[in-house]
Amino acid sequence: IIVAFVKPFILKESMRFNVLMCVLGTFAMMLAAYSLQIGLGAMKWCRKFDATKNKDWFREWQREYAKDHGRQAIRDWDDVQHFVVVTIYKESIEYMKSVAYTLMSQ
Numbered sequence: 010i011i012v013a014f015v016k017p018f019i020l021k022e023s024m025r026f027n028v029l030m031c032v033l034g035t036f037a038m039m040l041a042a043y044s045l046q047i048g049l050g051a052m053k054w055c056r057k058f059d060a061t062k063n064k065d066w067f068r069e070w071q072r073e074y075a076k077d078h079g080r081q082a083i084r085d086w087d088d089v090q091h092f093v094v095v096t097i098y099k100e101s102i103e104y105m106k107s108v109a110y111t112l113m114s115q
Contacts (some may be wrong), residue, residue, distance in 0.1 A: 070086055077083045095108055
C-alpha cells in the first residue's frame with residue numbers, strides 16, 4: 010500500500026492508474042484503521058466488563074455513602090431510577106414476555 014502512494018510521484022508513468030491505486034490504497038488504509046478502532050474498543054469494553062461484572066455495587070455505594078458524612082454529594086440508593094427502552098418490531102409475544110421477565114429478575 011505504501012508503494013501505491015509513493016510510486017506515482019516517482020515514476021510518472023501511466024499516472025491515471027497509479028492515481029487510482031493511490032485512492033484505493035488510501036481507502037483501504039482508512040477502512041483498516043476504522044476496523045482496528047472497532048476491535049480495540051471491543052477489547053477495552055470486554056476488559057472493563059470482566060473487571061466489574063462481579064462487583065457488588067450496593068456495597069460500593071454503602072462504603073461511599075458512609076464516607077460522605079452528610080455532605081449529600083452521593084445520592085440515596087432509592088433516588089436513582091433506571092429506564093430501559095426495548096425496541097421491538099414484529100416480535101412474538103413469547104419473546105416480549107421473556108425480555109420482560111429477564112428485566113424484572115435483575
